[in-house]
Amino acid sequence: MEYTKINGHDFYNMVVNASNKLLEQSDFVNALNVFPVPDGDTGTNMSMTFKAAVKEIEDMDSDSIGEISKKLAKGALMGARGNSGVILSQILRGFSKGLEGKKEVDIKEFAVAFSEGSKSAYKAVMRPTEGTILSVIRAAAEAAVSSDAKDMVGFMEEITVKSKEMLDRTPELLPALKKAKVVDSGGMGLYIILRGMFEALKNDIKAELSDIKISGANGTLAKSTEEIDIKFGYCTEFIILGDAKRAQDFQNEIESLGDSMIVVGYDDVIKVHIHTNDPGLVLSKAVAIGELSKIKIDNMREEHRELLINTKELTETSSEDEVGDGEKKKYGFITVAMGDGISNIFKDLGIDYVIEGGQTMNPSTQDILDAVEKINAEHIFIMPNNKNIIMAANQAAEISSKNILVVPTTTIPQGIACATMFNHDSEVEENFTNLKDAIEVVKTGSVTYAVRDTEIDGIDIKQGNMLGLVEGKIKEVGEDKKVVAGKVLEDMIDDESELITVYYGEDVSDEDANEFEVELQEKYDDLDIQFYKGNQPLYYFLISVE
Numbered sequence: 001m002e003y004t005k006i007n008g009h010d011f012y013n014m015v016v017n018a019s020n021k022l023l024e025q026s027d028f029v030n031a032l033n034v035f036p037v038p039d040g041d042t043g044t045n046m047s048m049t050f051k052a053a054v055k056e057i058e059d060m061d062s063d064s065i066g067e068i069s070k071k072l073a074k075g076a077l078m079g080a081r082g083n084s085g086v087i088l089s090q091i092l093r094g095f096s097k098g099l100e101g102k103k104e105v106d107i108k109e110f111a112v113a114f115s116e117g118s119k120s121a122y123k124a125v126m127r128p129t130e131g132t133i134l135s136v137i138r139a140a141a142e143a144a145v146s147s148d149a150k151d152m153v154g155f156m157e158e159i160t161v162k163s164k165e166m167l168d169r170t171p172e173l174l175p176a177l178k179k180a181k182v183v184d185s186g187g188m189g190l191y192i193i194l195r196g197m198f199e200a201l202k203n204d205i206k207a208e209l210s211d212i213k214i215s216g217a218n219g220t221l222a223k224s225t226e227e228i229d230i231k232f233g234y235c236t237e238f239i240i241l242g243d244a245k246r247a248q249d250f251q252n253e254i255e256s257l258g259d260s261m262i263v264v265g266y267d268d269v270i271k272v273h274i275h276t277n278d279p280g281l282v283l284s285k286a287v288a289i290g291e292l293s294k295i296k297i298d299n300m301r302e303e304h305r306e307l308l309i310n311t312k313e314l315t316e317t318s319s320e321d322e323v324g325d326g327e328k329k330k331y332g333f334i335t336v337a338m339g340d341g342i343s344n345i346f347k348d349l350g351i352d353y354v355i356e357g358g359q360t361m362n363p364s365t366q367d368i369l370d371a372v373e374k375i376n377a378e379h380i381f382i383m384p385n386n387k388n389i390i391m392a393a394n395q396a397a398e399i400s401s402k403n404i405l406v407v408p409t410t411t412i413p414q415g416i417a418c419a420t421m422f423n424h425d426s427e428v429e430e431n432f433t434n435l436k437d438a439i440e441v442v443k444t445g446s447v448t449y450a451v452r453d454t455e456i457d458g459i460d461i462k463q464g465n466m467l468g469l470v471e472g473k474i475k476e477v478g479e480d481k482k483v484v485a486g487k488v489l490e491d492m493i494d495d496e497s498e499l500i501t502v503y504y505g506e507d508v509s510d511e512d513a514n515e516f517e518v519e520l521q522e523k524y525d526d527l528d529i530q531f532y533k534g535n536q537p538l539y540y541f542l543i544s545v546e
Contacts, residue, residue: 003152007104008068016207018196019054022047032185036450042185045082052079069099082362084186086391094120114144131174133186139166156198232258232275235298240270242290332377339536349419368396382406385415407435411444413544445470445488445543481540492545503534503542
């Protein structure tokens with residue numbers, strides 16, 4: 001079939017087919033991780049981001065490409081996971097800008113969307129690096145603008161070919177890729193998307209979304225199991241499909257009906273969360289603004305009674321649980337961690353909400369926003385503890401109506417140091433500055449294992465080797481995890497070091513940890529040494545030196 005133009009239905013089939021293809025090949029994209037550590041997650045992040053985007057348009061029956069692309073971009077924005085997912089969401093946001101208000105587009109108009117997608121992606125990154133997904137979207141945009149194709153199939157084929165050529169060039173643009181003998185994983189993910197779009201058009205595919213659950217990040221609340229007086233008993237959440245400019249007026253209208261209220265407007269969507277004793281009255285006021293969607297009403301008193309009956313710690317919570325019952329406090333805290341031991345440490349240090357995630361499972365923008373909504377505080381500090389989560393946290397901060405400050409922690413020890421050093425008597429900006437300074441004085445090391453053979457910086461690595469990393473760079477390779485951890489510490493300790501802290505993972509026995517602690521106490525008898533059972537996956541040891 002020849003296409004001189006494409007409409008919303010065509011675009012729907014293109015992106016749904018692309019989502020299915022990316023899902024099928026997400027493990028392959030993960031395997032392109034430059035470092036041979038077991039936490040390659042680019043494919044997972046991009047697939048889950050794109051799946052969240054496509055889920056937003058799954059029930060739409062529109063032939064308007066502008067309407068479809070707008071909803072697609074919104075879904076990607078909220079579902080964005082990891083740096084690659086955030087960049088992908090910005091590409092789709094640019095597409096939406098280029099297609100705004102259009103029912104169908106010809107080649108020149110579709111080329112504008114590619115160009116806007118590229119511009120949006122580059123703007124999203126503070127220091128753009130070539131040899132990445134950015135290079136691939138730029139190549140796609142350049143091919144689109146310069147195309148002299150006669151129909152859309154030929155147009156998309158040219159874009160796919162040029163994208164593949166740029167993808168193959170990424171090792172020449174980024175030395176780390178060349179050393180690892182891989183192409184850029186984010187670029188590969190984008191190429192799979194573009195190829196999936198092309199194949200849908202070429203083969204006239206009527207795509208159906210693959211039925212696989214998009215799992216969100218779980219979290220744990222620092223909350224007591226004691227009996228409490230719940231003033232407003234129904235946690236009520238819903239979305240109003242209406243003018244976002246009316247969000248503030250609606251918030252004012254329902255303010256007297258409950259507490260723990262969050263009303264966030266974005267484009268033509270208003271997201272509402274409130275604890276109330278009369279959900280029906282809230283909904284009746286909401287329906288005057290627009291159509292209601294994704295309504296959830298939960299009886300919090302009933303949930304709390306069940307919690308008391310079970311008499312166990314609250315280790316997993318659904319999105320309806322709330323930290324912020326009662327009077328609003330000045331400061332609230334969110335962090336990201338894996339391992340119940342590390343989560344408990346954060347809660348003991350006063351963190352309100354721990355999002356379960358980190359390596360291999362980066363929480364989405366929506367996951368972070370959901371955590372924000374659970375906290376009743378004037379200022380909320382977020383410590384991502386992973387460089388691949390910072391962009392999603394910043395995106396959540398931009399969307400939320402609350403005052404959110406993202407402290408750019410990239411490791412668990414940095415997050416713990418910030419939680420320890422926070423001064424509740426200081427003002428917001430002073431605390432924010434002090435926490436960023438605190439990050440600089442914490443050295444972080446870790447021990448994991450190699451998932452494939454490779455060579456990094458002249459170091460020969462075999463699959464199954466123990467890898468010792470310092471500040472994310474591989475410094476030591478060996479066969480014994482404790483020996484490698486000991487060498488990592490030697491690389492980290494200097495004359496100014498005072499404190500060693502070790503968090504041991506789920507694959508380290510208490511006996512091995514105790515033996516290692518004794519060894520370190522004998523070797524570094526002039527330093528304070530602390531050991532904690534972190535129970536984190538993948539990493540045998542997380543180590544900090546201060």
